[in-house]
Amino acid sequence: MSDSQTTTESIALYNSDKSVDEQRAALTNGAVPVAVTGLGKMGLPLAAVYSETTKNVTGVDIDSSVVEAIENGDCHITGEPALADLVAELVDDGALTATTDGVEAARNARVHVVIVPTLVDENDQPILSVMDSAMSTIAEGLEPGDIVIAESTLPPRTCVDRLLPLLERESGLSREEFGLAFCPERTSSGRALEDIRGAYPKIVGGVDEESTRVAELIYGEINSNEIIPVSDATTAEAVKVFEGVYRDTNIGVANELALMTEELGIDVTEAIEAANTQPFCHLHIPGAGVGGHCIPYYPHFLMGPFETDTPVMRAARETNDEMPRYTANHALDGLHAEGVDPEDARVLVLGLTYRPGVNEIEKTPALPLIEELDAAGASVTAVDPVNTHTEPFEKAGATLVSMDELSTYDACVLVTPQAAFEELSIPALGDSDRRLVLVDGRQELKHLRGHDSIHYRGIGINV
Structure with missing residues (x-):
């Protein structure tokens, strides 16, 4: 344990009688204990950065194996440069500890940070049960002068309408005795x-x-960039959701334009790139679908809880959700054009994770795409050197192989352009008796247009 963590008297920041300089000093010398609830792919890095700044952080997670790993100085999160070394150093210095006992951590902390998953259910309604549980645990240890900070993306008004009443009710404290802020992870x-x-x-x-x-004082020490205080927690919640909605609707427009490629008789991606040279135009690029923990979910944080109609957001979601099937049908149409019955076809899917270089498959477009190809009777093979998740894709109908197990195929669909694919000879994947149908879902293989052995079909690219 570090010297800072042996401090006998902790310092409160909310309604503090200390000067601002004294508060900053306390925050950075270990006199302000911090508890970070949620030690997942974003929570552990956040806990680590808080630790290197405050010297006194307890990470909280319900997974005992995660807690045990961190207590041993190990890092269960992969793919984050320098995180493992930083965690080991902080644990060794005593600046970072971990526990499954959230109540005890809350009792010892003056700053309570929550970063837990907030997804949507099968009816596209926000799932806030994990956040509720975390807040209930914190409430058991909440004391006057404490501040609670939510970093998880939330539907606007969650803090004032849901979390604040919960904390008041379950802690027994009055509204004026503790703080609550929303400070979204970016x-x-x-x-x-x-x-x-x-x-x-x-x-x-x-x-x-x-x-x-x-919150501004705390993040002024954590973050070297500008700190932007907004009017209230609801505005801050809206900022994060609006960021995701903008990207989703923008991609939706780009994908809708891509659907017009054949009728327009142009390369839509070329037109988009040229249009974006005008400073007021920022069209995204169309593709095989939108995946991840963020963009596919955040529009539902507005469409679900509120009565105002949101036809633009809804249309964008529907268009983006349709793109994996559209991409699969692009491949099926190409097979028909080459005289290959889809039920006799061997189709290779390149890339399964939702984005390059990240071993995560949340809402990956590869999954519905494989299901569509399998439903058409095609024999589907998939390869992704980054991905370690197998069961969902096998259930969808794909056979997963390694890069050195690739054979020959009738069609190939690029979903996620992993770096390893740059060394792959796409033409060599085809059968010598016919052209390989190549569906370029990310505009990464344009150089193969016109290749003698390739029937190229790019999303948004006229052939």
Whole structure:
């Protein structure tokens, strides 16, 4: 245990009687104990950055194997540069510990940070049960002067309408005795430490002015970039959701334009790239689908809980959800054009993770695409050197192989352009008796248009 963690008296920041300079000093010398609930792919990097700044963090997770690993100085998160070394160093220094006892961690902390999953259910309604559970645990140890910070993406008004009443009710404290702020994570897998430390401005918004002030003070030490205090917690919640909605609707427009490729008789991606040279145009690029833990979900945080009609968001979601099937049908149409019955076809899917270089498959477009090909009777093989998840794809109808097990195929569909595919000879994957149908789902293989042995069909690219 570090000297900072042996401090006998902890310092509260909310409604503190200390000067701002004294509060900053306390925050960075270990006198302000911090508990970070949720030690997943974003939670552990956040706990680590808090630890290197405050010298006194307890990470909380319900998974005992995760806690045991961290207590041993190990890192269960892969694909995050420098995270493993940082965790080992912080644990060795006593700046970071971990526990499954969230109540005890809450009792010892003055700053309570929550970063747990918030997805949607089968009816596209936000799932907030994990957040509720985390807040209930914190409430058992909440004391006057504490501040609670939610980093998980939430539907706007969650803090004021749901979390604040829960904390009041279950802690027995009054509204004025503790702080609550929403400070959304703005982090991407594979660059978490960089993002948390200050790749982007940090948004902070509290349920009252004092909560906002404390959140701004804390992240002024955590984040080297600009700290942007907004009017309230609901505005901060909206900022994060709006970011995802913008990207989803923008991609939806690009995908809808791609659907017009044949009728227009043009390369839509060429037109988009040229249009984007005008500074007021920022069209995204169409593709085989939208995956991940964020973009496919966040529009539902507005469409689900609120009565206002959102036809633009809904249409974008429907268009983007349709793209994997559209891409699969592109391959099937190509097979028909080459005189191959899909029931006799061997189709190779390149890339299964939802984005390159990240071993995550949440809402990956590869899954519905494989299901569509399998339903058409095709024999589907899939390869992805980054992916370690097998069961969902095998259930969908794919046979997973390694790069050195590739054979010859009638069609090939690029879903996720992993770096290893750059060394792959696509033409060599085809049968010498006919052209290989190549569906380029990410505009990465345009150089193969016109190749004698390739029937090229790109998303948004006229052939």
